[in-house]
Amino acid sequence: MDAVDLVLEAWQRERPDLDFWPVGVVGRVQRLSRLLxxxxxxxxxxHGLDQGEVDVLMTLRRAGEPFELSAGALLKTSMVTSGAITARIDRMEAKSLVERVRDGNDRRSVRVRLTEHGNEVVDTLVGEHLANEERLLRGLDRGELDQLARSLRTLLESLGDRGVRL
Incomplete structure (x- = not known):
């Protein structure tokens, strides 16, 4: 039994008139989210970084050469406030991971670009990150994971989650 089973068991005892099956899914997704x-x-x-910094590094790297995006594009992919993304970029700039550059087409716009050091860090980090995520998923076989990914995609889409194309 996992922690959610214990919650379901208690609710079944306390409110047998209700069907708490959604808690079995939502509760597990929430607990899994916190654990992951x-x-x-x-x-x-x-690696001397926080989770948001890793996210920015990965986002800039997968954007392709010249490994830069507008601050607005980073904001759309990060699901944080503009103040939070600014603070994140400030911290990363202090670590020489990114630099702010003026947009050649619009001088009012700023783009965030990986520095050479930032590119080296993310290229080292990405393989280790994937290995870590694979370790976290060892509880299921590849077929189960593929099915889970499909089901989660369907659920996310049903809730209006649409990706942001860089």
Missing amino acids: DQEIKTFAAR
């Missing part, structure tokens, strides 16, 4: 979040935070900290 903590694991990713620990991984990032081992």
Whole structure:
């Protein structure tokens, strides 16, 4: 039994007139989110980064040459406030991971670009990050994971989650 089973058992005892089956899914997704979040935070900290900084590094790297995006594009992919993304970029700039550059087409706009050091860090980090995520998923076989990914995609889409194309 997991922690959610114990919650369901208690509710069944206390309110047998209700069917608490949604808690079996939502409760597990929430608990899993918290557990995975903590694991990713620990991984990032081992590299002297926080989770948000890793996210920015990965986002800029996968954007392709010249490994830069507008601050607005970073904001859309990060699901944080503009103040939070500004603070994140400030911290990363202090670590020489990114630099702010003026947009050649619009001088009012600023783009955030990986520095050479930032590019080296993310290229080292990405393989270790994937290995860490694979470790976290060892409880299921590849077929189960593929099915889970499909089901989660369907659920996310049904809730209006649409990706942001860089």
